Amino acid sequence: MSITSIVYKKELLDIFRDKKTLVAAILIPFLLYPIMFGFMGKGIKGTTSFMEKEDGIEIAMIDNDDSEIGEIIKAQKNIKIKESDNMLEDVKAGKLLLGIEIPQGFDENIATEQEANITIVFDNTSQKSNMVMSYINEIIDQYSKDIVTRRLENKKIDTNILNPINTVTKSPEKEESGFGKLMLSLMLPMMLVIFASSGPIASAVDLGAGEKERGTLEPLLTTQASRMSLLWGKFLAITTMGIITSLAFIGGLAISMKTSPEAFGYGVEGTTFALEPKALIIIAVITILLTMVFGALALAISIYARSFKEAQTYLTPLSFIGMIGFTSYFIEPKNMSTVFLHIPIVNTVAIIKELTLGIFNITHLAIVFIWMFIYIGLSIAFARYMFSKEEVIFRT
Amino acid sequence: MIVVKGLSKKFKDVEAVKDISFTVNDGEIVGLLGENGAGKTTTLRMLATMLKPTKGTAFINDYSIIEEPQKVRKEIGILFGGEVGLYDRLTARENIEYFGKLNSMDEKDMKDSINELIDKFQMEEYIDRRVGKFSRGMKQRVAIARSIVHQPTVMLFDEPTTGLDVTAAKIVHDFILQCREEGKSIIFSSHSMQEVERLSDRIIIIHKGSIMDEGTIDYFKKKYEKDNMEDIFIQLVGEKR
Numbered sequence: 197m198s199i200t201s202i203v204y205k206k207e208l209l210d211i212f213r214d215k216k217t218l219v220a221a222i223l224i225p226f227l228l229y230p231i232m233f234g235f236m237g238k239g240i241k242g243t244t245s246f247m248e249k250e251d252g253i254e255i256a257m258i259d260n261d262d263s264e265i266g267e268i269i270k271a272q273k274n275i276k277i278k279e280s281d282n283m284l285e286d287v288k289a290g291k292l293l294l295g296i297e298i299p300q301g302f303d304e305n306i307a308t309e310q311e312a313n314i315t316i317v318f319d320n321t322s323q324k325s326n327m328v329m330s331y332i333n334e335i336i337d338q339y340s341k342d343i344v345t346r347r348l349e350n351k352k353i354d355t356n357i358l359n360p361i362n363t364v365t366k367s368p369e370k371e372e373s374g375f376g377k378l379m380l381s382l383m384l385p386m387m388l389v390i391f392a393s394s395g396p397i398a399s400a401v402d403l404g405a406g407e408k409e410r411g412t413l414e415p416l417l418t419t420q421a422s423r424m425s426l427l428w429g430k431f432l433a434i435t436t437m438g439i440i441t442s443l444a445f446i447g448g449l450a451i452s453m454k455t456s457p458e459a460f461g462y463g464v465e466g467t468t469f470a471l472e473p474k475a476l477i478i479i480a481v482i483t484i485l486l487t488m489v490f491g492a493l494a495l496a497i498s499i500y501a502r503s504f505k506e507a508q509t510y511l512t513p514l515s516f517i518g519m520i521g522f523t524s525y526f527i528e529p530k531n532m533s534t535v536f537l538h539i540p541i542v543n544t545v546a547i548i549k550e551l552t553l554g555i556f557n558i559t560h561l562a563i564v565f566i567w568m569f570i571y572i573g574l575s576i577a578f579a580r581y582m583f584s585k586e587e588v589i590f591r592t
Numbered sequence: 593m594i595v596v597k598g599l600s601k602k603f604k605d606v607e608a609v610k611d612i613s614f615t616v617n618d619g620e621i622v623g624l625l626g627e628n629g630a631g632k633t634t635t636l637r638m639l640a641t642m643l644k645p646t647k648g649t650a651f652i653n654d655y656s657i658i659e660e661p662q663k664v665r666k667e668i669g670i671l672f673g674g675e676v677g678l679y680d681r682l683t684a685r686e687n688i689e690y691f692g693k694l695n696s697m698d699e700k701d702m703k704d705s706i707n708e709l710i711d712k713f714q715m716e717e718y719i720d721r722r723v724g725k726f727s728r729g730m731k732q733r734v735a736i737a738r739s740i741v742h743q744p745t746v747m748l749f750d751e752p753t754t755g756l757d758v759t760a761a762k763i764v765h766d767f768i769l770q771c772r773e774e775g776k777s778i779i780f781s782s783h784s785m786q787e788v789e790r791l792s793d794r795i796i797i798i799h800k801g802s803i804m805d806e807g808t809i810d811y812f813k814k815k816y817e818k819d820n821m822e823d824i825f826i827q828l829v830g831e832k833r
C-alpha cells in the first residue's frame with residue numbers, strides 16, 4: 197500500500213468519526229437549502245394565500261348608488277366589505293387592506309359616456325395592500341373593457357380595432373423547459389462554484405492546522421513518509437470531502453425544489469431540469485477540478501495557520517471568492533466575450549452556464565480545461581511550497 | 593550512534609544553534625540541559641530531519657541527516673513533550689498502526705511489534721478504544737509505544753516530562769532507562785536538573801545555542817569543585833550573561 201493511500205484512508209476514517217466535521221461538511225449543507233427555501237416558500241405562500249381564502253380580503257367601499265362595478269366587487273367570494281369612518285386612517289393602521297370610493301351618479305356617467313372616477317385608498321408600503329390593489333384594478337380593468345366593447349358595438353364598430361397587432365411567440369425550447377433551463381443556467385454555475393470553494397474548508401482546517409494543534413505534526417514528519425506523500429494523501433482526502441459536501445448541497449437543493457417550489461418562482465413545478473448526460477458529466481468533472489483547486493489552497497493556508505481558530509479565520513475569505521459565482525447572472529453565454537474564459541472562476545461559471553444551455557463549444561471547453569489544469573498545478577505547487585517551508589511548518 | 597559535527601541553525605536573525613559537536617554512543621543516555629530558548633528543540637529537530645541545518649551536519653548510525661534523511665528517519669524514534677500528539681478519534685491501536693505503516697513496516701512485523709508493545713506497556717484493556725477519553729498516563733503509554741513501533745535504534749526526547757504528573761513522568765523515565773538497556777543511543781533535553789542528573793550518563797550544557805561544557809556528573813563535580821549540579825549550571829550559564 198502506498199504511503200499516499202495510507203494517509204488518505206486514515207484521514208477519511210478520522211473525518212468520518214468527527215461529528216463536528218460531519219455536521220459542517222454534510223448535515224448543514226444538506227439541510228441548508230430545504231430549510232432556507234422552506235421558510236421562503238412558506239413566506240411567499242403566506243403573503244399570497246389570503247387572496248384565495250373566502251372573505252380573505254377585507255376592504256371598505258363607499259357606494260351609495262349601488263353601482264354596477266360595486267356589485268361586481270361585492271360579488272367576489274374572497275372579498276369582505278367592512279365599515280369604515282375614515283378609510284385613509286384605517287388603511288394606514290392596517291385595519292383595512294384597501295378602500296374604494298365610488299361617487300354618486302357613477303353608472304349614469306358611464307351610460308352617458310361622461311368621465312367616471314373611482315378613488316382607491318391603499319397602503320403603498322404594504323405588500324398585501326399592493327397585491328389587493330392590483331387585484332381590484334384588474335377587476336375594474338376588465339369592467340372597463342366590457343364597457344368599451346359595449347360602446348363600440350352600439351356604434352357598429354368591430355372590436356378588433358382595439359387589437360391592431362397580434363403577437364405569436366416561438367422559441368427553440370419548449371416553453372416550460374426553456375424556463376427551467378434559464379433558471380438552471382443562472383443557479384447551477386453559481387451554486388457549484390460556491391460549493392467547490394466552501395466544501396473543502398472544514399476538513400482542510402482539521403488536516404492542516406489540526407495536526408499542529410494536536411502535536412501530531414512532528415511525529416508525522418519524522419516517519420519515513422515523504423512530505424509529498426503526506427501532502428497528496430491529505431489533498432485527496434480534502435477533495436473527497438469537498439465533493440461529498442457539494443453532493444450534499446445538490447441533494448438538498450433538489451429536495452427543496454420538490455418541497456418548496458414556490459420559493460423558486462412559479463412554474464418550476466412542471467419544468468424539467470434534465471441535462472444531457474454528456475453535459476452532466478463534463479459539469480461534474482469541472483466541479484471536481486475546481487474543488488481540487490480550492491482543496492489545495494485550503495490545505496496550504498491551513499498548514500500555515502497555528503491553530504484551528506486561526507485556520508478558520510484565514511479560510512473564510514476562500515468561500516467569499518466562491519461568491520464570484522454570482523457572475524452567472526451577467527454572463528450571456530451565446531454572445532459572451534472570450535475574455536471571460538481566461539478569468540479564473542468566471543470561466544468556470546461561463547462554461548457551466550454554456551453546458552446547462554446545451555452548448556458544447558469545443559474551443560471554449562479546451563480553454564477552460566487547460567486553465568483548470570494550470571490552476572490545479574499552481575495550487576498544488578503552492579501547497580507543496582508551504583509544506584516544505586520550515587517557517588510555515590514550525591511557525592511560532 | 594549519533595555523531596554531531598559543527599551543527600548550526602540560523603532563523604532569520606536568531607542564531608538558535610551555533611556550531612555544536614558531540615557524540616552519543618549506543619546504550620548511552622545524554623542529557624541536553626539548557627534554559628528556555630537555549631536551542632534544545634532546534635537541535636533535536638535538526639537531528640530528526642524536520643529542520644535543515646544552516647551549517648554542519650550529523651550522522652545517525654552513519655546516515656547523514658542531510659543526504660539521507662529518509663534512512664535517518666527509519667533509525668530514530670521521537671517523543672516530544674507538550675501535547676501527546678495522538679489522534680483522539682482513532683483507537684490506540686489505530687494510532688500506533690498508522691505510524692507503523694508510515695514507516696513502511698510490513699503487516700506481520702507490525703502486528704508482532706504492536707502485540708509486544710501491548711504486553712510491555714499493559715495496554716490490552718484499552719488498546720481498541722478511542723484515545724480521546726484516555727487519562728494522561730494512558731495516552732503517554734500509547735505515545736511511547738507509537739514512538740518505537742518501528743523499532744528504532746536512536747531515541748530523541750524533547751522535554752518528555754513537561755506537564756506530566758509524577759506517575760506519568762515515571763512511565764517516561766522507566767521507558768528511557770529501558771531504551772538504554774536495549775542498547776539504543778538516547779538524547780533527551782530538559783531543564784529539570786534532577787531529571788538530568790538521575791538519568792544521564794553524560795550531560796551537555798547548552799546556552800544561547802552553544803555548548804558550554806560536557807561530561808559525566810563526576811567530571812563536572814571535579815572540574816568545578818562543587819557538589820551540586822545546579823550551582824555548576826548557574827555558574828556556567830551565569831558567566832555568559
Ligand SMILES: Nc1ncnc2c1ncn2[C@@H]1O[C@H](COP(=O)(O)OP(=O)(O)OP(=O)(O)O)[C@@H](O)[C@H]1O
Binds near residue numbers: 604626629633634
Ligand atoms: N521556527 C522558528 N523560527 C524562528 N525562530 C525560532 C524558531 N524556532 C526556534 N526559534 C528561536 O530559536 C531559539 C532557540 O529555540 P529552541 O526552541 O530551540 O529553544 P529550547 O532550548 O528548546 O527552549 P525551550 O526550553 O523553551 O523549549 C529561540 O530564540 C527561539 O525563539
Ligand SMILES: [Mg+2]
Binds near residue numbers: 633750751
Ligand atoms: Mg524546546
